[in-house]
Structures are given as structure tokens and as C-alpha cells.
Amino acid sequence: MESRIAQILTVSIALCLIAVHAQLLEGLLNVWRDGERQMTEEPPDAEFLENSYDFIIVGAGTAGCVIANRLTENPNWNVLLIEAGSHENFLMDIPMLANYLQFSDNNWKYMTQPSGNFCLGMENNRCHWPRGKVVGGSSVLNYMLYSRGHHEDFDRWSRFGNPGWSYEEILPYFKKVENFQIPEMFDPTYHGTDGYLSITYAPYHTKIASSLVQAGQEMGYKYVDYNGKEMVGISYSQASLRNGVRDSSSRAYLHPISKRKNLTVKKMTQVSRVLIDPTTKQAYGIECWIRGQRSPTIVRARKEVILSAGAIGSPQILMLSGVGPKNHLKQKGIPVIQNLRVGYNLMDHIACGGITFLVNESISLKTARMFSGASLHDYFIQHKGPISVPGGLEACSFHDTENPNDPNAYPNLELFYLGGSMVSDPTLHRNLKTLTTPMLIPI
Structure with a gap:
């Protein structure tokens, strides 16, 4: 009898293991498919x-991808988009x-x-200041x-002497950007659904985030669409996500136009200066260094360098091009074209950094829990679960x-709610590793 029970248990465990491995295999296949799709949808190098x-755009970052998309809507304009970094891959888009x-x-760096x-x-009173070096940039x-x-x-910018920058004037462009996918918050006065x-x-959402949002409302803070009519209040974080995946500027604006024949994308290429006629002060091209080449390449612009x-x-490229503070440029041996x-x-x-609260349940976004078999399955099969939370920042007020x-x-203060802490998550600790010891001890 005991032998029979042992056999049944052994078979049951084996079936469970097969099921788990099958789920993980399915997840890995989805990862592979995502990677393949990413490689085929991004414009080639x-x-x-x-x-x-006609146009040369220096930098395929958050704004550069948008500009490339808009300019190439005119099939008669040929556009070159240059990026110092490499391509975006699917791992970068896991929130x-x-x-x-x-x-x-x-x-x-x-x-x-x-x-x-x-x-x-921080150590030596210095902070890390991340900036994207990749197609899609800091997005x-x-x-x-x-x-x-x-x-x-x-409105303040407009009053300070920047015509065209009042909220009323730029709201149509905000709406044009958006494919707004929060039905309960949608108001056509403030949001669009036809954007990229x-x-x-x-x-x-973790229980922590849900509790924080509920607590804020109990304290009298209104649940708001902070990108709509009112900003003061509390809300879950609105994020640039598509089906649980980061929707970077590259994914949003370059992938849909990767087949446009009037768009050329050159990656791993760093622009060293804009070529400017010292007499007319007109930009007519760029000097760039393509990875693997020993001499610079000159490319001319028939209309504009952006x-x-x-x-x-x-600002760095402008100064290397001779546009900047005269004394500083002279110190660096750069001919001055325009003193600005x-x-x-x-x-x-x-x-x-904020305040850390301890909770009695194991419900925080801790790395060991997030990357469990169940969480990996939820994300790679359905693009849901803890791994779909954008950097752990779940709510704000x-x-x-x-x-x-x-x-x-x-408002003059914004609070972010993170479903974890620097102590519980080694990745956060690494990102803030320059904190001095006296700062870490209280934490």
C-alpha cells in the first residue's frame, strides 16, 4: 500500500514538474518570438x-524618433537619423x-x-545622471x-516670452501623441486615442499600492487624472506601456515606419560637430565617426541639421561646432563661430529619497519574489504580473x-510610491550605491 502511494506521489510530482517546465518552455518561446519581432520591426542599420x-537628425532618442517619423511623412524628403548607441532589444522593454x-x-554614464x-x-557629492545611448534614447x-x-x-513659459507654448496651444499636440488606454479616465478634451x-x-498592482491609493482617498485626496483637468490628488501611475511592455519612442514612432524608403538610420555613429559656414552662420552638414572606421565621415544637409x-x-556638440561661450571655446582651441x-x-x-515603511506580509516587489516561476509565467505568457510594473513605481500624488x-x-510636490525598498532590492541598492555610509545606516 505504501509502495502504491509512493508511486502515485512520484507520478504526481513528475506531472507537476512537466507542467511547470512546459509553462517555462512556452514562456521562453514567447521571449524568443518577442526578440525576433523586435529585430525585424526596428529600422535596420x-x-x-x-x-x-534633406534633413540630418542627430540623436535617435525620445525626440529624434518623433521628428524622423513626422519628417518622413513627406515622401519627397530624405532623412538621415544618426544614433551613437545600438538598437533597442526586447529585454530593455520588460518594465x-x-x-x-x-x-x-x-x-x-x-x-x-x-x-x-x-x-x-552621495560619495564625493556626486550623483549618477542616466542618459540613453540607444535607439529610443532615455525613453x-x-x-x-x-x-x-x-x-x-x-502658461508661465508663454508669459515669459515663448509664444506658442501656452497650455491651450500645446494641448492638441499632447492629444496627437496619445493612444490613451484608460477608459475610466478618458476625456476627449484632454486626451487622444489616435496617437503612436x-x-x-x-x-x-501590489496590495501596497492599492492600500496607499485607498488611504490617500480616505485622507481626502481626490483620485485624479493628473494629465487632465486637475492635477492635485492621488492616482495609479500612468505609463507608456503597450500590452505590458515598454512603449519607447523607438517602438512607438520608428517601428511603424521601418519600411519607409526615405528614412535612413545609422547606429553606432557619434557626431563630433555640426559643419557651419562661419560667414553665413548656416549649418550645411555634420562630421561623424562610424564605429570601426579610423577617419571621420562628412555628410551634408540640403535643408537642415536638427x-x-x-x-x-x-550643448556639447554645439560647443564643439564653435557655438558657445567665447572664452571657454578659446580655452579648448575651438574656433568661435558664435558667442552664445x-x-x-x-x-x-x-x-x-523617501521614507521606508515595513509591512507584515510578503507583498513587496522584491527581486526574489518577482522572478519566481509563477511571475515569469504570468509575464512571458500574458505580459501581466509583478514584472509588468514600470520600475516598481506604482502610484503617485x-x-x-x-x-x-x-x-x-x-502643485509644488510630487510623491512616488515604490512597492519595494533599497534594503529589500539589490538592484535599487546598486543604483544608489554612491550613498555615503552615514546615509545608509538610518535606512
């Missing part, structure tokens, strides 16, 4: 370059892997200079959160600390 193009991308070769005004809790490295900003942000970029909630190399890269304060007044968000009870106020 050009084998050679023509001597000239929960955003943490791992910050120190990959798809990042320029910038670090801030030591200062007495910021990064004071491949970021945490996929989609937040436009408050109406007043844009998919905006939705993550297909999975710099889209990012907040760091574009290029590179000055750089600003970024003021941010700080906006507050006006000066007028906390005014729902129409102008």
Missing part, C-alpha cells in the same frame, strides 16, 4: 551613407528591468560634478511614467504644500 540628405538598465552600456548644493548624501532607460506637467507650467504612444495603467542629442549632448551662453542655466528636478485644501492649486 544602414550599411553605407549617401553624401547628402521591471528598468532598474538594471541604469548601469548598462546603453547609458552614457554621466556623473554630476562635486557641489556643495546637491548630492550631499528606453526611464521608468515609463507619463506626466505632462501642470497647465500653469506652460500607448498610455495606460500597469496591468498589475540637433536632438539630449540636454547634455546637444550655450550650456548655461541647466536645470533638473529637485528630488530626494501631487500636492500644493502652500494650499493643501485647494484641488485647483498649482
